[in-house]
Amino acid sequence: MAIGNIDPCYQIDCGPYKYCQVNEADMTYSCICNNCTSSSSKNSYSQQVCDSNGVTHNSRCELDREICLGNTNATWVHDGPCPPFVLERGRVALRMNTTDVQCKTVHFKPTSFQSNEGKINVQTSINYFNSTASFVHDAAVTWVESVTYLNFKLCALKAGRAERPTPDDGLTFVDYVAIQESPAGAAAGHLRMPMKWWDGTTCEKLDFQQGLFTKAPFVFLTAEHSVLGQKHDAATLWVENVNSKGFEACLREMQNFDGLHENITVNWIAYESLQNAAKLKTNQQVVDFPNDESPKEDYHNAFCQDEQLPSAYSTVPTIIISSGHISQGLSDRLIPEFNSIASWVESINTTYYRLCVKEIHKPNGYDPVKVTTLVIGKLHDGVAFITYSADDDYRCKRFDFDPSSKATDNVHVQLRLRLLAYNVAVSWIESVSKVGFTACVTVSGPINQPLTIYLTWIAFESADVNGVGLARASNIPFWTTGSQCIDIRTGNTFSSAPSLVFLTVIHTDPPKNVHDATSIWAEEVTTSQFKVCLRELKNFDGIHEDILVQITFPKPFYSTPGIVTTAEHDKDTIEPDNNAISEWARSVSKTQLEVCLKDIQRYDASHDPITVNYMAIGNIDPCYQIDCGPYKYCQVNEADMTYSCICNNCTSSSSKNSYSQQVCDSNGVTHNSRCELDREICLGNTNATWVHDGPCPPFVLERGRVALRMNTTDVQCKTVHFKPTSFQSNEGKINVQTSINYFNSTASFVHDAAVTWVESVTYLNFKLCALKAGRAERLTPDNGLTFVDYVAIQESPAGAAAGHLRMPMKWWDGTTCEKLDFQQGLFTKAPFVFLTAEHSVLGQKHDAATLWVENVNSKGFEACLREMQNFDGLHENITVNWIAYESLQNAAKLKANQQIVDFPNDESPKEEYHNGFCQDEQLPSAYSTVPTIIISSGHMSHGLSDRLIPEFNSIASWVESINTTYYRLCVKEIHKPNGYDPVKVTTLVIGS
Numbered sequence: 001m002a003i004g005n006i007d008p009c010y011q012i013d014c015g016p017y018k019y020c021q022v023n024e025a026d027m028t029y030s031c032i033c034n035n036c037t038s039s040s041s042k043n044s045y046s047q048q049v050c051d052s053n054g055v056t057h058n059s060r061c062e063l064d065r066e067i068c069l070g071n072t073n074a075t076w077v078h079d080g081p082c083p084p085f086v087l088e089r090g091r092v093a094l095r096m097n098t099t100d101v102q103c104k105t106v107h108f109k110p111t112s113f114q115s116n117e118g119k120i121n122v123q124t125s126i127n128y129f130n131s132t133a134s135f136v137h138d139a140a141v142t143w144v145e146s147v148t149y150l151n152f153k154l155c156a157l158k159a160g161r162a163e164r165p166t167p168d169d170g171l172t173f174v175d176y177v178a179i180q181e182s183p184a185g186a187a188a189g190h191l192r193m194p195m196k197w198w199d200g201t202t203c204e205k206l207d208f209q210q211g212l213f214t215k216a217p218f219v220f221l222t223a224e225h226s227v228l229g230q231k232h233d234a235a236t237l238w239v240e241n242v243n244s245k246g247f248e249a250c251l252r253e254m255q256n257f258d259g260l261h262e263n264i265t266v267n268w269i270a271y272e273s274l275q276n277a278a279k280l281k282t283n284q285q286v287v288d289f290p291n292d293e294s295p296k297e298d299y300h301n302a303f304c305q306d307e308q309l310p311s312a313y314s315t316v317p318t319i320i321i322s323s324g325h326i327s328q329g330l331s332d333r334l335i336p337e338f339n340s341i342a343s344w345v346e347s348i349n350t351t352y353y354r355l356c357v358k359e360i361h362k363p364n365g366y367d368p369v370k371v372t373t374l375v376i377g378k379l380h381d382g383v384a385f386i387t388y389s390a391d392d393d394y395r396c397k398r399f400d401f402d403p404s405s406k407a408t409d410n411v412h413v414q415l416r417l418r419l420l421a422y423n424v425a426v427s428w429i430e431s432v433s434k435v436g437f438t439a440c441v442t443v444s445g446p447i448n449q450p451l452t453i454y455l456t457w458i459a460f461e462s463a464d465v466n467g468v469g470l471a472r473a474s475n476i477p478f479w480t481t482g483s484q485c486i487d488i489r490t491g492n493t494f495s496s497a498p499s500l501v502f503l504t505v506i507h508t509d510p511p512k513n514v515h516d517a518t519s520i521w522a523e524e525v526t527t528s529q530f531k532v533c534l535r536e537l538k539n540f541d542g543i544h545e546d547i548l549v550q551i552t553f554p555k556p557f558y559s560t561p562g563i564v565t566t567a568e569h570d571k572d573t574i575e576p577d578n579n580a581i582s583e584w585a586r587s588v589s590k591t592q593l594e595v596c597l598k599d600i601q602r603y604d605a606s607h608d609p610i611t612v613n614y615m616a617i618g619n620i621d622p623c624y625q626i627d628c629g630p631y632k633y634c635q636v637n638e639a640d641m642t643y644s645c646i647c648n649n650c651t652s653s654s655s656k657n658s659y660s661q662q663v664c665d666s667n668g669v670t671h672n673s674r675c676e677l678d679r680e681i682c683l684g685n686t687n688a689t690w691v692h693d694g695p696c697p698p699f700v701l702e703r704g705r706v707a708l709r710m711n712t713t714d715v716q717c718k719t720v721h722f723k724p725t726s727f728q729s730n731e732g733k734i735n736v737q738t739s740i741n742y743f744n745s746t747a748s749f750v751h752d753a754a755v756t757w758v759e760s761v762t763y764l765n766f767k768l769c770a771l772k773a774g775r776a777e778r779l780t781p782d783n784g785l786t787f788v789d790y791v792a793i794q795e796s797p798a799g800a801a802a803g804h805l806r807m808p809m810k811w812w813d814g815t816t817c818e819k820l821d822f823q824q825g826l827f828t829k830a831p832f833v834f835l836t837a838e839h840s841v842l843g844q845k846h847d848a849a850t851l852w853v854e855n856v857n858s859k860g861f862e863a864c865l866r867e868m869q870n871f872d873g874l875h876e877n878i879t880v881n882w883i884a885y886e887s888l889q890n891a892a893k894l895k896a897n898q899q900i901v902d903f904p905n906d907e908s909p910k911e912e913y914h915n916g917f918c919q920d921e922q923l924p925s926a927y928s929t930v931p932t933i934i935i936s937s938g939h940m941s942h943g944l945s946d947r948l949i950p951e952f953n954s955i956a957s958w959v960e961s962i963n964t965t966y967y968r969l970c971v972k973e974i975h976k977p978n979g980y981d982p983v984k985v986t987t988l989v990i991g992s
Contacts, residue, residue: 017068033068036061047187047209048081056081081118081181088112088178089318089376091127096140096158097170099714099845101231101775103145103155108178113149118181120147121188121267123222123374124154125321126344127175130354132167133558133641134622136300139342139358139871141236141254142174143223144267149180155225157234157254159342159871161715161846167620175318175345177376179269186271187212190224191249193264198915199257200974201337206268207246216243217270218284218372220322223251226263231713232775233261236870238323238341239372252340255869256850256954257753257773257972259914283309283375289357291366298642301812301874303366304346304356309375316348317377323357324370334362337977338952340870343371349617350458358871360814363951388425388443388451394514399457400436407434410461412471414504415439416564417584418454423447424582424598426519426537427455428505430512440507442517444537444582456562470494473506476534483580485523485533497525500613502566503532519582521567533569535580553616555625557590558641561618565595568611583612590621629684664691669733685840685877691730700794702726703932703990705741710754710772711784715845717759717769722792727763732794734761735802735881737836737988738768739935740958741789744968746781750914753956753972755850755868756788757837758881766792769839771848771868773956789932789959791990793883800885801826804838805863810876814866815951820882821860830857831884832898832986834936837865840877847875852937852955853986866954897924897989903971905980917983918960918970924989927964931991935959937971938984948976957985 005027009020014031021032036059049060051074057063060079066072088109094102113120124142138160145153154174162170182188193204219239227233232255240248249266274284287307295301309317323343327333339360346354357369386395401407411434415427424444431438439455460471470490477484490498501522507513516536523531553561567583583597595612619641623634628645635644664671665688671677680686702723708716727734738756752774759767768788776784796802807818833853841847846869854862863880888896901921909915923931937957941947953974960968971983 017064033065034061036065047079047212048181049079050077050081051075080183080185086112086180087183087376090176091318092154092174092176094154094156094172094174095170096156096172097162097166099161101155101157101234102172103153105151105153106176107151108149110150112178113180115149119190120149120152120178120180121182121190121269122147122152122176122178122224123220123267123269123320124174124176125319126156127173127319127348128168128344128346129171129173129316130168130347131617131620132622133347133619134298134636134643135167136298136302136304136346136356137166137172137344138164138300138873139236139302139356140172140344141234141342143225143234145225145228147224152178153228155231155234157231159254159846159869160873161848161869163844163846164873175320177318177320177374182269183271183274185273186269188267188269191266191268193249193251193266196260196262197251198260198909198975199253199972201250201252201339202261203240203248203250203336204266205246205248208244208270213244213270213272215272217272218286218374219247219268219270219324220320220372220374221249222267224265224267226265230261230777232258232773232777233264234258234775235261235264236340236342237266238325238343240325240336241328242324242326248336250336250339252870255773255775256866256974257956259752259774259778260911285373285375287355287371287373289369289371291357291359291368295358295366295812297810297874298637298644299356302356302358303369304354306352306354307373308352309350309377316350317375319345319348319353319376320374321345321355322372324372325359325367327367333367334360335977337975338362339367341369342871343369358813360870361951363949385452385454386441388441388447388453390447390450392443394440394442394512394517395453396438396440396512397455398436398438401434401459407459408461409434411437411459412461412473413437413457413459413506414502414564415455415457417441418456418563418588419451419584420587421447421451423451424519424537425451425453425584426505426517426582428507428517430507432506438511440512440514442514442537456564474532476532483533483535485531487529488532489529491528494527497527498530500566500615501525501530501568502564502613505534519580521569521581523569525568533581537582552592556621557616557618558621558636559618560588560590561616563588563593563617564615566613567597568613569609581610583610588616632682664730665689680840683840683877700726700731702792704790705932706768706788706790708768708770708786708788709784710770710786711776711780713775715769715771715848716786717767719760719765719767720790721765722763724764726792727794729763731763733804734763734766734792734794735796735804735883736761736766736790736792736838737834737881737883737934738788738790739933740770741787741933741962742782742958742960743785743787743930744782744961747961748912749781750912750916750918750960750970751780751786751958752778752914753850753916753970754786754958755848755956757839757848759839759842761838763794767842769845769848771845773868789934791932791934791988796883800883800888802881802883805880805882807863807865807878807880810874811865812874813871815864815953816875817854817862817864817950818880819860819862822858822884827858827884827886829886831886832900832988833861833882833884833938834934834986834988835863836881838879838881840879844875846872847878848872849875849878850954850956851880852939852957854939854950855942856938862950864950864953895990895992899924899987899989901969901985901987903983903985905971905973905982909972909980913970916970916972917980918968920966920968921987922966923964927991929991930962930964931989933959933962933967934988934990935969936986938986939973939981940984941981948974948981952976953981955983957983 008022008029012020014020018031021030049057122144126140128137140158142156191206194202234254235251240250289303295303323341341359343357346356427441429437503520505520518534520534563585567581586594586596622643626634628634632645736758740754742751754772756770805820808816848868849865854864903917937955941949955973957971960970
C-alpha cells in the first residue's frame with residue numbers, strides 16, 4: 001500500500017509556452033507562464049532574439065513569455081537583434097613615451113548607438129603600427145572607462161618605464177571595436193571580476209547558456225574600470241581554459257603590490273562564426289604560439305610571428321586580438337595564479353601583420369599560447385607593370401578585386417606610376433565598381449624604345465579613413481581646352497591644413513578616351529578646402545626641359561621602398577587655369593628618391609613654387625643611428641632584419657662572485673680578473689683603469705638616513721656623499737646595504753611596498769634610488785616622505801664575509817635567482833644575510849625589483865630578483881651586494897644587534913595593513929637616538945613541496961615605523977592558490 005498525494009501535474013499538458021506548477025497548500029495545479037527571471041550570476045549576459053514583428057527580445061525565454069501572456073502574436077525569426085547590427089571601429093593614437101598611464105576620450109559617431117538599445121561593449125588592442133622590421137616594442141595593456149553610447153575613455157600603460165628609445169618616439173596606436181549588444185551568431189556581455197583583489201592574479205569563470213556553442217568559440221576580452229582614474233589597476237588580461245561551456249577571464253596586476261583592485265568588469269564577445277553578420281566584413285584566425293624554445297632577444301624577449309592577413313586590404317584593417325591559455329588538467333602548465341600574458345600587434349600593413357606575445361616563464365621554459373585575431377577591413381592594393389611601346393597611343397590594364405574583399409560600389413582607388421624615363425606619363429582609372437577597375441596610361445612626347453611603367457594602386461572606402469582623413473569622388477564640369485579647377489570643401493574634417501593630398505583622375509564616359517588624358521594636382525590647400533586642377537596632356541607634346549629633384553630620405557631604407565607622389569602648386573604669379581603640372585618618380589634607392597616634374601610654362605619663363613607630396617613605404621635600415629659605443633659595432637642580420645651590437649671577445653670568468661678577486665681598479669672596485677675589468681670597460685659599465693693585481697683592502701663603515709619624496713609614479717634618486725675620510729680609493733670595493741624606513745608616526749596607516757637599489761658606488765659617494773608601488777594614487781599622511789637607511793662598508797668586517805654577486809647577465813621577465821656558495825667551512829650554521837641590488841647600467845628605472853634571500857644555509861644561499869612591473873624589458877649587469885655573518889662580536893665598533901622576525905603568514909593579510917603582514921617588535925636594547933636599521937627578507941622553498949618556488953614569488957619588506965624602543969616591520973608577497981608562505985626577516989640594528 002502506497003500512501004501519499006498523486007502529483008497534480010501528472011499528465012497535465014499546459015501547451016508550448018506554459019508549465020504546470022503545484023500549489024502545495026491544497027495540492028492543486030496552475031498552468032503559468034515562464035517567469036524568465038535573470039540569473040543571480042554576476043554576468044551581464046545577452047543572447048538576443050528577433051521576432052516576426054521586428055522586435056528584439058533579450059532572450060528566447062522572454063519572447064516565449066510575451067507570447068504566453070498574449071502580449072504578441074509574433075514568432076521567433078532568428079537569434080540576434082532585429083535592427084541592423086551596429087559596429088563602430090577605429091584607431092586611436094597615444095604618445096607612450098612616459099612612465100605614466102595615457103588616456104584619451106574617444107567619441108562615437110552621433111548616429112552609431114542609441115541610449116535605450118543596450119550597453120556598449122568595447123574591445124581594444126595595442127597596435128604599434130611599426131614599420132621597422134628589426135624593432136619589437138615593450139608589452140602594453142589597455143582598458144576602458146566611462147563607456148556610454150556617446151563616447152568612452154581609452155587608457156593604456158606600457159612596460160619598460162619609457163627608457164628604451166623607439167623609432168616612433170612612443171607613438172602607439174590602439175584599435176577598437178564597439179558594439180551595442182551582440183551580433184547574430186554571437187554572445188556578448190560584461191563579466192564582473194572579484195569585488196576586491198590585492199596582489200598577483202585573479203580569475204573569474206563565466207558559463208555559457210546551455211547549448212549555445214558546439215565547440216570552443218572565439219573569445220575577446222577588454223577590461224572596463226568602474227573606479228575611474230585608478231592607474232594602479234592596470235593589468236594584463238587573458239582567456240583561460242575556454243571550451244564550449246565557458247571560460248575564465250584572468251587579470252594580473254602590471255606592477256607587483258600596487259594595492260587594492262576593485263570593481264573591474266571584463267567586456268567579452270564570444271562566437272563560433274560571424275557568417276550571419278555579413279556586414280561586419282570580418283575574418284578571424286587563431287595563431288598558435290608553441291613557445292617551446294627560448295624567446296629571441298631580437299624580439300625583445302617576446303615570441304613574435306608574421307602572419308598573412310586572410311585577404312588583402314586597401315588600407316590597414318582594424319585588428320582586435322585576445323590571448324588564450326589552457327591549464328586545466330595539464331600538470332605541466334602554469335596555473336593562472338603564477339602567470340601573466342600580454343599580446344599585441346607589432347606591425348601591420350595591408351597584407352600581413354606581426355603578432356607578439358609575452359608571458360611569465362616557469363623553471364623549464366614557457367607555456368603554449370593561442371592568440372585569437374579579429375580582422376575588420378576592406379579591399380586591397382596591388383602593383384603591376386605594362387610595357388609601353390613607340391606605337392602605343394595609350395595602354396590599359398584591368399584589375400579585379402579579390403572576392404573576399406567584400407567591396408561596395410562606393411570604393412575609392414588611388415593609382416600612381418613609376419617609370420625610369422624623362423617622359424611625362426599620366427594615368428586615369430575607369431569602370432570602377434565593387435568587382436574591380438581599369439587603369440590606363442599614356443605618355444607625352446616621342447619615345448625611342450619601349451618603356452616599362454609600374455602601376456601602384458590602393459583601393460578603399462570612406463569608412464577606412466574616418467578619423468585620419470577624407471575620401472571623396474567629385475565631378476569635373478565640361479571644359480574644352482587648357483586647365484580646369486574646382487573647389488573641394490572639406491568642412492571641419494581637419495584642424496589644420498592637411499599635409500598630404502592625393503588625387504586620381506576617373507574617366508566615366510566614354511571609356512578609353514585618350515583625348516581626356518590630363519595631369520592633375522592640388523592648389524591652395526587650407527583647413528577647409530583645396531582646389532583640384534586638371535590640364536589636358538597634349539600641352540606637353542614635343543621635347544621639353546625637365547626639372548629633376550633628388551630627395552634624400554630622413555632615414556635610409558634597408559631595401560628600395562614603395563613610392564606615391566602628387567604635385568601641389570603654391571600659387572604666386574601663375575593662375576591654376578594657365579598651368580599644368582605632372583610629376584613622376586624617375587628612380588628610387590634606399591637613401592633617396594629622384595622626382596621629375598614638368599609644368600606648362602616656358603623653360604626660361606617664371607615658374608611658381610611646386611611642392612611634391614610623397615609617401616615612401618619600406619623597412620628602415622636596422623643599423624640607422626645605432627651607436628654601439630667605442631668597443632662595439634652594429635651588425636645586420638639580413639635573415640630577420642635585426643641588428644646586434646658586437647662587443648670585443650673577452651669572456652668573463654666562470655666564477656660569478658667576488659671571492660676570486662684578482663685585480664683592483666682606479667675606482668676601488670675589485671674584479672675577478674683583468675679580463676673582466678676589460679669587459680666592464682667594453683660594456684661601458686666603468687671608466688676605471690687597472691691599478692694593481694690582487695683585491696682592494698680593509699674594513700670601514702659609514703651609516704646614515706636619506707630622505708626621498710615618493711609622491712610620484714617615477715623612480716626617485718639622490719646622490720649620497722660619504723665623509724671624505726671614510727673610504728680610500730685603493731683599499732677595497734664599497735658594499736652598500738639599504739632598507740626602506742617610512743619613519744611613520746601614524747599607527748593606523750601602512751604604506752605601499754617599495755624597493756631600493758644603488759648605482760655608481762665609489763669611495764666618495766653613491767646614488768640611492770627607490771620606487772614605490774601604488775602609482776602615487778593613495779594619499780599618505782607624510783605626503784610621500786620616505787626614508788632610506790644605509791650602511792656602507794669597505795670589504796667585510798671581522799667575523800663576516802661580504803661580496804658582490806653577479807646576477808645572470810641578462811634576464812627578461814618574472815624572477816631570476818643566482819646561487820652563491822660560501823667558502824668551505826666559513827659558517828657552521830645558516831648565517832644572517834643582507835642583500836642590496838647594485839645597477840651597473842645607470843639610470844635604468846625599469847630594473848626596479850624586489851630582492852630576497854632564498855634557501856639560506858651554512859653552505860650558501862640564492863639571491864632572487866623579481867621585476868616590479870611585469871614585462872619591463874631586458875635587465876642586465878645587475879650585481880647584488882651581500883653581507884653574511886653568524887656573529888659580529890669580534891667587530892665591536894659596529895655596536896650592532898640582529899634579530900630574525902618570523903612571519904608565519906598562515907592567515908589572510910589584514911586590509912587595515914593595506915594587505916601587508918605587519919608586526920611590532922621591541923628593539924634589542926634602548927637607544928638614545930633612533931638607530932639605523934637594515935632588513936632583508938628570507939624564504940625557504942628547497943625540499944618543501946607546499947611552498948612557492950621563487951619563479952612564482954615576489955617578496956618585499958620594509959620598516960613602517962621606528963623610535964628608540966620599537967619598530968614595526970611589514971612584508972608583502974605574492975599569493976598562491978591556498979594562501980601565503982612563511983617569511984623570515986633578518987634585521988641589523990646599529991645605534992648608540
